[in-house]
Amino acid sequence: MMGQQKLRTRFKTILKHYRAKDYHAMKTDIRRFFFGMRFTDGLIFKTSIYALLISLGYIYLYPMLYMITNSFMTMSDIIDVSVRWIPSTLNWENYRIVWQAIDYPRAFREAIYLAGIPALSATVSSGLIGYGFARYNFPLKKLLLVLMIMTFIVPPQITMMPTFRMYANYGLLGSMRAFVYPAILGQGFNGAIFILIFYSFFRMIPKSLEESAQLDGAGPLKVFLKIAVPLAIPAIIIVFLFSFVWYYNETYLSGLFLRGSNMMTLPLRVEQFINNYTSLYPEGSPARELMQAAKLAGNILTILPLLILYFFTQRYFVESIDRTGITGE
Amino acid sequence: MKGILEKISAIIDRYLATPLSRLIDKATHNKMLMVSHTDITFFGKVKIRITNKRRESVIGLGFILLWIVGYLIFALYPVFYSLYLSFFKVRLDGASIQLAYVGIGNYRAAFLQDPYFVEILINYVLRLVLNVPVTIVFALIIAMLINQDVKAKGMWRTIFFLPVIISSGPVIAELMNQGATTLPSIDNYTFIDLIITNVGAFIASPIEALFAQILLVLWFAGIQILILLAGLQKIDKEIYEASMIDGASPWEAFWKITLPSIMPLISVAIIYTVVSMSVFSLNEVIIYIRNIMLGESTPALTTGYGYSATLSWIYFLAMALIIGIFVGAVTIRKKVTRT
Structure with missing residues (x-):
């Protein structure tokens, strides 16, 4: 991926300037690292893209996950509030x-x-x-x-x-x-x-x-x-x-x-x-x-x-x- | 696949070709019909020249003949027959059908006498008016996210398309019953309560329903995401580069380049959304219509088939109106931005 490579090289320039104790250049580097040349290639933008994708993906898969986990639950698991996601035993009875x-x-x-x-x-x-x-x-x-x-x-x-x-x-x-x-x-x-x-x-x-x-x-x-x-x-x-x-x-x-x-x-x-x-x-x-x-x-x-x-x-x-x-x- | 086709054509060549060609020869070289290379003669009198264009039309129509027949039987005839029946009181006596003309009586009954229909329809229309923009906006957001330079594009597309595969009526009904279509913590958001307490129940109830079924609304966006994604991928990257050089921010590029380029696809996505939501088997309106047709719910005015035909036409017109308004709104905006 091109984007990741760019971020890596930018991170390397920060380190380079840090070692050279060129703090002024480092400040620009850090800004560039987070915001990029035009925001869409900075770290902040990238992270928020993935965060959004993951949360939307979770929303999409939520009903599926709910169905799968709950279908294995025994009666006591369903009534027990402490059991939310993972059933206490893998119960095939429902399927049977x-x-x-x-x-x-x-x-x-x-x-x-x-x-x-x-x-x-x-x-x-x-x-x-x-x-x-x-x-x-x-x-x-x-x-x-x-x-x-x-x-x-x-x-x-x-x-x-x-x-x-x-x-x-x-x-x-x-x-x-x-x-x-x-x-x-x-x-x-x-x-x-x-x-x-x-x-x-x-x-x-x-x-x-x-x-x-x-x-x-x-x-x-x-x-x-x-x-x-x-x-x-x-x-x-x-x-x-x-x-x-x-x-x-x-x-x-x-x-x-x-x-x-x-x-x-x-x-x-x-x-x-x-x-x-x-x-x-x-x-x-x-x-x-x-x-x-x-x-x-x-x-x-x-x-x-x-x-x-x-x-x-x-x-x-x-x-x-x-x-x-x-x-x- | 290929092997099977070859076998089939080999069998045809071997056993059917000779008798068939003899039969065709008989059918095309007799007194009634004489076919030569340049023209067709009927009864030795009427002569029609075979031009390339005519030959092409006949072959083309031959290919779509199936569709024409199907259209007449399963689309055109039922549409007009149900329109016709919607003006009648229909009674079934075994196999025979008795019609009594009532003019627009059925339509009047639907709006004035039926205790449920108008309410169900208005609820449905309001929900649609809210859901369609939400679906389109989410589909656009997701499509744009996937279109970014992200890893595992295929996996994301797979996840967001999954609901299209599994969303059948009973499965979704069950999920709704068990409260799995709402976000787990959505009850905690006070702003929904705020909306509900501050505006009339008339507007608040669809909004509340929207949030309660937000997952369902998102699940309906599967195909639309793909439609918009296909559109986004078609936009020339050079346009963005050129705009960047001229100093446009990503925000401006979205409004000035992305949105205008995919406007036609947004219209397609809107039509698809409205149609798919309208024919979805959990929709109360169509359940009501089916129950009336089968005489399962019998309001005092029940006129069975005729009345259900009326209801379906009203429903169809409402749906067409919504499509018209949405698509109209989208295209008008486009014209304004262009001038």
Whole structure:
């Protein structure tokens, strides 16, 4: 890091002048050390940047830490005020309760399935659509692009009810098709964002590559599959991951469309378990207190797959925005 | 990934290519439709020349055909149908649906008769008006901090983006229940009490709510931080150097260079914030709307589907209005600073 080096050399000049007993020069050096040539490269500025980052980072991670530590607490730990952060014993009981109650392995598989298949359909369709918008000119293209972006702003509450009727009429309620069909037609959750990601990604690929393939006799579909898709693998991963996470976490529409069926997303299943469990015990009873920890354990189990996924693929998540071309290339 | 694609195309080449091309040949060379290299003839009479431009439009439309169909079915039709229903009293008899035209009766009922809706909506709007600037300001601060010459940029980005991954409705609801979304020592700050006692409850309650849920507000800033960070990284470093030589302080550089450069992205971030907060599954307004639709909460005036359609339209208009006001305010400022 350049900044750190500069600070080090400045510190060395202070020492040098101190040894030479040149106190006047030393005073300037010290001032320069703390305030820098233009404040932003001085020590004070640097320290405050890190202090702010660390405190904001703490605020961001606080709920996570709270969840993790409290989920391990026993009943006595929760009631005991002296136990704030570190549980007295590592208590896996809470996890065991939830694990068994919701039949975690099965619920987990179902959640992956419920999020994965719509996400996959959304990725395929938005890839095709984004490519069409990025590479071809056709009448009304501008208008269609605007309409596509508009679909992001219209809240699902507006379209929810007619869609619900439609699904009810065609018997799609309580089945995964209620999510797959919109996804495959480019209208899944936040579909507009995914189309935009592909749109800007395909626009960045030099057109000459595709033109040379065309000269060699490849049709449009072949060009798409053999040239564009292999080049767009980062975009494909980004879109799939985001789509997966959003489908996994979605509870409003899935709560509506999957009502009364056995299928449920993991967050909904944990919520249902909690509601059932709480209604068994009266307010203020010890079992209710224990519940607090069990609920948090349930939440940890819900987000654990996502955390693991995020841990391995964070690069794609945090670089995603650069790829949307929002900043205007 | 590549291997799979190659296998698929190999299978297509081997088994499907010949019959398909024969079929396509039949379909394009008959009496009804005759396709040659330069033109298409329908029934041997109507002749359309194939130009490069036309061919391109057809292929392009073919690629986005999926989207057009989806748009008609899942966006355009529901939007207009729900607008239409919002003027009706809807009764469901099994599968059939009975409509009774009530004009703007539903809208009048929403504002005049419904005991809850207006209050929930106003609360929500006030909260949004407070939360959006706070979110944007925090996102900008964090983005600027990360954009400084700091170590482990990737780690900071990872931390601040984490909430986007894990924030689903039930998880956040649980955290809120257990009081983990408020700062642990925030009750000790007397200035909040000061605000609450000194201004009317009407204004104070959203402010109080803002501080109680400050972590939640920050958690909503994940994507916005990345948007603004991408914008900050695009600003040319030379502009800062030039301004420094002319004697601008970092403070001035922020107002004169940084802010104007990322103004368009701030608008994007505002739209994203409003939309994501409005469709978040814990939002009381949308829960209320869903309950009305499913007939779970039944006020005396309940008209089920029609009424819930009305409420969603009012909600959408309120949301669009807020977006308009915020984005308008941001763009007007930009024009003023430029002149």
